[in-house]
Amino acid sequence: MKNPINGLNKVFDNRIRLGVMSILVVNEEISFNDLKQMLEVTDGNLATHLVSLEENGYLKVHKGFIGRKTNTTYTITRTGQKAFTDHITALENMIRGIK
């Protein structure tokens, strides 16, 4: 999973996945629609990336209802939090190294 050269996490190569993690790390819980709005992506596109993040164990899905409408919310897992922190640290190191 980790790129051996610089410690950057391959999962976060994608801007949408990176955005999802950035949002989850500062929000306790967030709904699919809020994510969609903030990232400005289509349903299908967002769903694909969310599935891949879930498969990696980085986020947890909670399915609920508001009335009859489904309301799916997401929270970050400890693994996800650690992976994201490591990724930021790696980014930091790279930026420092370039200087």
Add this chain to the structure above:
Amino acid sequence: MVMEKTWRYGKNGITLRLKVLFMSFQNQPTEELKDVRHIREMMERSSRFLSLSGLSGVSAGVFALAGAFYTRHYIFPAYYNDYNRTGYDSVSFDWLRMTLLWVASLVFFLALASAFYFTWRRSRKQGSSLWNITSRRLFWNTAIPIAAGACFIIGMLWHNEWRFVAPASLMFYGLALVNASKYTLTDIRYLGLSEIALGLLNMFWIGYGLYFWAFGFGILHILYGIIMWVKYERKS
């Protein structure tokens, strides 16, 4: 299925945000920095309501000043004319109370509506929605202290205690703004602190509530509105 305990937002989130904030200030156009900027933008966009318009403050302040002016130059003279001629009489005192209540409600409604309008206009211009997780959070965290203050003031009026209405409204409003500042532009915090200080001062100049109101809800709103507009909106 992931059967893991979820991570709770807390101190770590804040540390991480500071780190990202610091990194995104360094100015090399590398891929890594673009990533960091993206992370920072998403963190900001998802945790604070940033479309609040300075013009909302200006318009609310203008309505407050208009209300205060009308009260000072039309309602008060009308009442004191009667008072000086015939002395205290409960009919004209009731008229005064009802008129003041109506003017205050009208000012509150117009100020709120105009504030909504300018913020709605700005969020539309930015292409963001007015009703999302950040605006909801901002709304509830402002509404709770305001509602508590409103109940408190209605309680005071119920007991025929009108002297502390102006200081109490300034202080509760100030507390609401200090609370709101965690969920929107941080400048609001200083406006809130100013309102609190003004409310405290007003406690010792009880007869001048209208002037404190005009200053707190009128002048300060306009002043902060202009500062925020210059700071965030003029460029775009």
